[in-house]
Amino acid sequence: EKVIHMEIGETDFGLPAPIERHALAAIKRGYSGYTEAQGLLSLREKISGFYNESFGASVDPERVFITTGASGGLLLLTALLLNNDENLLLPDPGYPCNANYALASNANPVLVPVDSRTDFKLSPDLLSEYWCPDARGLLIGSPANPTGAVYSDRELLELNRFIEANSGFLLTDEVYQGINFHPEDWFTALNVSSEIFVINSFSKLFGMTGWRLGWIVAPPSACSDLLKLAQNFFICAPSISQHAALAAFSDETQAIIEDQADTLRERKEFLVKALRGLGFRIDAPPRGAYYVYAELPKNSIRSEEFCCRLLEEEFVAVTPGTDFGTNRSDDFVRFSFTQKLSTLSLAVERIARFLRDLN
Numbered sequence: 371e372k373v374i375h376m377e378i379g380e381t382d383f384g385l386p387a388p389i390e391r392h393a394l395a396a397i398k399r400g401y402s403g404y405t406e407a408q409g410l411l412s413l414r415e416k417i418s419g420f421y422n423e424s425f426g427a428s429v430d431p432e433r434v435f436i437t438t439g440a441s442g443g444l445l446l447l448t449a450l451l452l453n454n455d456e457n458l459l460l461p462d463p464g465y466p467c468n469a470n471y472a473l474a475s476n477a478n479p480v481l482v483p484v485d486s487r488t489d490f491k492l493s494p495d496l497l498s499e500y501w502c503p504d505a506r507g508l509l510i511g512s513p514a515n516p517t518g519a520v521y522s523d524r525e526l527l528e529l530n531r532f533i534e535a536n537s538g539f540l541l542t543d544e545v546y547q548g549i550n551f552h553p554e555d556w557f558t559a560l561n562v563s564s565e566i567f568v569i570n571s572f573s574k575l576f577g578m579t580g581w582r583l584g585w586i587v588a589p590p591s592a593c594s595d596l597l598k599l600a601q602n603f604f605i606c607a608p609s610i611s612q613h614a615a616l617a618a619f620s621d622e623t624q625a626i627i628e629d630q631a632d633t634l635r636e637r638k639e640f641l642v643k644a645l646r647g648l649g650f651r652i653d654a655p656p657r658g659a660y661y662v663y664a665e666l667p668k669n670s671i672r673s674e675e676f677c678c679r680l681l682e683e684e685f686v687a688v689t690p691g692t693d694f695g696t697n698r699s700d701d702f703v704r705f706s707f708t709q710k711l712s713t714l715s716l717a718v719e720r721i722a723r724f725l726r727d728l729n
């Protein structure tokens with residue numbers, strides 16, 4: 371029987387046609403060599419234009435670095451900002467690779483538990499409990515994986531004030547920007563301060579997961595060191611991907627991704643309601659990204675056993691909470707709503723049968 375994939379972080383929409391056309395033209399023109407280490411100026415200008423038009427934020431293209439996915443950006447920034455034995459604070463639950471970037475710099479990830487009482491968000495009060503002399507910075511996602519939490523500009527401002535007062539750095543991962551379910555959530559940390567490091571990606575919004583392309587916006591004072599690291603670690607981000615991405619901010623592509631965001635909103639509404647109907651607890655439904663982080667019904671088995679058995683018995687793949695941290699993670703699972711409504715509906719039927727058979 372065909373497995374329904376609700377465990378992965380990529381949609382079923384495929385590549386927007388204008389991006390595909392640009393990619394094919396770039397191959398034909400032979401753009402297969404290295405580019406500037408910082409990335410094509412024309413692409414950095416498009417990104418700068420995007421921030422200006424969408425958020426009224428002024429971002430000099432010299433502050434934009436094109437990276438090998440957000441992953442490449444995260445590696446560059448943790449290498450730049452963390453030294454041996456320094457602490458990087460991270461929300462728990464959170465994107466699992468972040469702790470590993472800190473470890474790769476011989477730094478310590480410090481997991482700060484967050485739960486639905488604060489909509490899975492950190493606050494200065496919570497941070498101050500975990501900030502210590504070895505703490506150097508904070509890395510948050512907005513919209514966040516796995517919880518779909520979105521920080522408001524006021525909340526980001528308060529976090530940034532705390533970080534500045536403690537001479538630390540703030541990194542915000544905005545790779546799910548544009549997949550927002552509430553219009554008032556539309557902003558970027560770049561509007562709070564040009565000292566915040568922002569990470570973004572073509573993977574999620576533009577359906578380019580395999581093209582390995584993302585970007586960083588860095589404070590002016592960090593750009594020269596960042597360029598040295600980028601040159602040495604990567605030489606440059608993939609050339610054809612950069613040329614393809616030049617079409618990402620065109621009106622045609624933007625119309626496509628806006629439609630996709632509407633489709634994801636419908637899927638989110640369907641799935642949250644259906645899972646609640648099956649006894650899952652969802653106290654803070656996602657405000658962005660494409661995951662539901664749901665608490666297992668009280669009488670069910672715990673997270674990892676739930677995921678293994680659901681896959682083996684009903685062919686539905688979901689991700690155990692234990693992938694995202696240690697904060698009551700055994701009680702949670704993450705469902706992606708990256709599949710069609712008809713597929714999600716079939717998955718819900720299978721999950722319902724699985725839960726019935728358990729009891």
Ligand SMILES: Cc1ncc(COP(=O)(O)O)c(C=O)c1O
Binds near residue numbers: 439440442545579
């Ligand atoms: C929060 C978050 N950051 C970064 C990434 C990595 O993105 P990329 O494909 O751009 O490397 C992911 C991928 O799932 C993610 O969920």
